[in-house]
Amino acid sequence: MAVTDAGIAGLSAVELRARYAEGSLSPVEVHEAVQDVIARREPVLNAFWRHDPEGSRAQAKESERRWRDGEPLGPADGIPLTLKENVARAGVPMPAGTAGVEPVVPERDAPITARVLETGGVVLGSTVMPDWGMLSSGVSSLHGTTRSPWNPDLTTGGSSAGAGAAAAAGYGPLHVGTDIGGSIRLPGTWLGLATLKPSNGRIPLDAPYLGRAAGPMARTVGDLALFMEVLSRPDDRDWTSLPPHSIDWTLTDLDPRGLRVGLHLDAGCGGEVDPEILAAVQGVADVFAAAGAEVAEVAPFMTPDLLDSVDLFWRVRSLNDYDALTPEQQSRVLPYIAEWVAGGAGASGVRVLDCYQQIMRMQAVTVEATLPYDIVLSPVAPVSAFPAEQPMPYPDNGRGMQHIGFTVPYNMSGQPAATVNCGFTTDGRTIGVQISGRRFDDPGVLRAAAWYEAHRPASAVPDWPIG
Structure with missing residues (x-):
C-alpha cells in the first residue's frame, strides 16, 4: 500500500x-484509500461484522x-464511517x-443510521x-477476537470493540x-481515542434503556x-430523547482561567489505579492549573455496594436473555458470559428492586459530587490494555465489573463524559483521561x-498505527 493511501486514511473528517x-480530494479517492487500509489490516484486527465495499463505493460516488x-447534504457528506452492529x-x-441467538434482521434503519445517511x-x-x-474487550463467541491496531496482542476494549479498532486503524x-x-x-483509553458518551437522550436511540447511550468515536475531538x-x-x-433545540457544536476557544476543575483519582470502589495512570491524569490537571484553572480534589463518591448492585442488575437482565435460549443455543454463548449470568440466578424480586434503587x-451521589465543578478529570479505567484474548481486565469472574467505577456513574447520572489520550505507559500502552461535565453540557x-x-x-500525542 502506498504511503499516500495511509496518509489519506489518516485525515480527520474536518480535514476531509x-x-x-x-x-484537492474526492470522496471516491478517500474511500479507495480507506479500503486499502482495511484490506491490509482487517485479517488481523477483525473489526467488521458486515463490510460492504461495493455499497459504500456507490455512496462515495x-x-x-x-x-x-x-x-453537499451535511457535515458527514463523503466521510467514511462505521456503525456498531447493534445500531440497526x-x-x-x-x-x-x-x-x-438467531440474529434479528431489522426492517428499518435506527435513528442514528437515518441521520448518517441523510x-x-x-x-x-x-x-x-x-x-x-x-464485556470490556473484543472477545465474542460469534466473531472471535478483535485486536488492537497498536499491538494485536492487546485488547481493543469493549463493548465498542470493532468501532474502536476501526477508528485507531484508519x-x-x-x-x-x-x-x-x-x-x-x-x-477510548485502551486505544488512545477521542470519544464522547453524551448526555442521556442527546442522541436518539432505537432501543432506549437505563444508562444506555450512543456516541462518536474518533481520533480528534474536532471530529x-x-x-x-x-x-x-x-x-x-x-421516547426518552431530549427536546429538539439548536446546539452550536463549534469548538470555540476555551479560556481555562477560573474554570472549576475537579480531580477525581479514587473511585471509591473497584480495582486500585495503576500509578502510571494516576500520574498521567494528574498531569492533565497540572496543564489546566498552569493555564489558570482552579483545580480541587473530588472525594470518592462510589461505593463497592453501588458497583455490585449494578453488576447484579445486569446479570439478572442478561440471565433472562440467556434462559430464553434453547440448551443448544446456550452452549454457543461465550463461557465467561454464561458463568457471569449464572451469578444472577436466585436473585429475588426484592433484591433486584434494591439494585434498581441503588442505581438511582x-x-x-454522582450529580451531587460533581455539581460544584465545570468539568471533572479522572482515569477512565484503573488498568491499561490487557491481553486481547482476555474477556475482562480482571480474569476472576467474581471481579467482572471492578474496572468501571469511574465510567458507570456517568451513564446512570446522564452526564456527558469524553476521553482524550493523555499519555503512555512505559511499555507503550495508551492512557486516556475522562473529562465529564454537568448534565446536558455536551458542548x-x-x-x-x-x-x-x-x-x-x-x-x-498518538502517532496513529495507520497503514
Missing part, C-alpha cells in the same frame, strides 16, 4: 471536508457528484455479538461487539459506539463535534477536551 470543498455540484441498518442482521455519510459497514455487549475518521457502563470510553452535529438530530421514535442512588465537555488536546505535551 476542507479538502472536498477545495477540490454519489457524494463526489454532490461536492462537484456544490450541494435495514436488512443487516443484528446478532448482538453472540453465537447463541447527511451523506459513507457507511463502510457494521462493526463487531462481544456477547450482548457485556478505517475512516468517524465511528459510532454504544455505552451502558463505559463501552465507548474504555476503547467528535462534527459528528455530534449529525447524531444529535432529533427522532420521535426515541448512584445517580444522585462544554467537548470544548474542554479540545483545549486539552491542543495543549497536551507532545509525549501524549
Whole structure:
C-alpha cells in the first residue's frame, strides 16, 4: 500500500471536508484509500461484522457528484464511517455479538443510521461487539477476537470493540459506539481515542434503556463535534430523547482561567489505579492549573455496594436473555458470559428492586459530587490494555465489573463524559483521561477536551498505527 493511501486514511473528517470543498480530494479517492487500509489490516484486527465495499463505493460516488455540484447534504457528506452492529441498518442482521441467538434482521434503519445517511455519510459497514455487549474487550463467541491496531496482542476494549479498532486503524475518521457502563470510553483509553458518551437522550436511540447511550468515536475531538452535529438530530421514535433545540457544536476557544476543575483519582470502589495512570491524569490537571484553572480534589463518591448492585442488575437482565435460549443455543454463548449470568440466578424480586434503587442512588451521589465543578478529570479505567484474548481486565469472574467505577456513574447520572489520550505507559500502552461535565453540557465537555488536546505535551500525542 502506498504511503499516500495511509496518509489519506489518516485525515480527520474536518480535514476531509476542507479538502472536498477545495477540490484537492474526492470522496471516491478517500474511500479507495480507506479500503486499502482495511484490506491490509482487517485479517488481523477483525473489526467488521458486515463490510460492504461495493455499497459504500456507490455512496462515495454519489457524494463526489454532490461536492462537484456544490450541494453537499451535511457535515458527514463523503466521510467514511462505521456503525456498531447493534445500531440497526435495514436488512443487516443484528446478532448482538453472540453465537447463541438467531440474529434479528431489522426492517428499518435506527435513528442514528437515518441521520448518517441523510447527511451523506459513507457507511463502510457494521462493526463487531462481544456477547450482548457485556464485556470490556473484543472477545465474542460469534466473531472471535478483535485486536488492537497498536499491538494485536492487546485488547481493543469493549463493548465498542470493532468501532474502536476501526477508528485507531484508519478505517475512516468517524465511528459510532454504544455505552451502558463505559463501552465507548474504555476503547477510548485502551486505544488512545477521542470519544464522547453524551448526555442521556442527546442522541436518539432505537432501543432506549437505563444508562444506555450512543456516541462518536474518533481520533480528534474536532471530529467528535462534527459528528455530534449529525447524531444529535432529533427522532420521535426515541421516547426518552431530549427536546429538539439548536446546539452550536463549534469548538470555540476555551479560556481555562477560573474554570472549576475537579480531580477525581479514587473511585471509591473497584480495582486500585495503576500509578502510571494516576500520574498521567494528574498531569492533565497540572496543564489546566498552569493555564489558570482552579483545580480541587473530588472525594470518592462510589461505593463497592453501588458497583455490585449494578453488576447484579445486569446479570439478572442478561440471565433472562440467556434462559430464553434453547440448551443448544446456550452452549454457543461465550463461557465467561454464561458463568457471569449464572451469578444472577436466585436473585429475588426484592433484591433486584434494591439494585434498581441503588442505581438511582448512584445517580444522585454522582450529580451531587460533581455539581460544584465545570468539568471533572479522572482515569477512565484503573488498568491499561490487557491481553486481547482476555474477556475482562480482571480474569476472576467474581471481579467482572471492578474496572468501571469511574465510567458507570456517568451513564446512570446522564452526564456527558469524553476521553482524550493523555499519555503512555512505559511499555507503550495508551492512557486516556475522562473529562465529564454537568448534565446536558455536551458542548462544554467537548470544548474542554479540545483545549486539552491542543495543549497536551507532545509525549501524549498518538502517532496513529495507520497503514
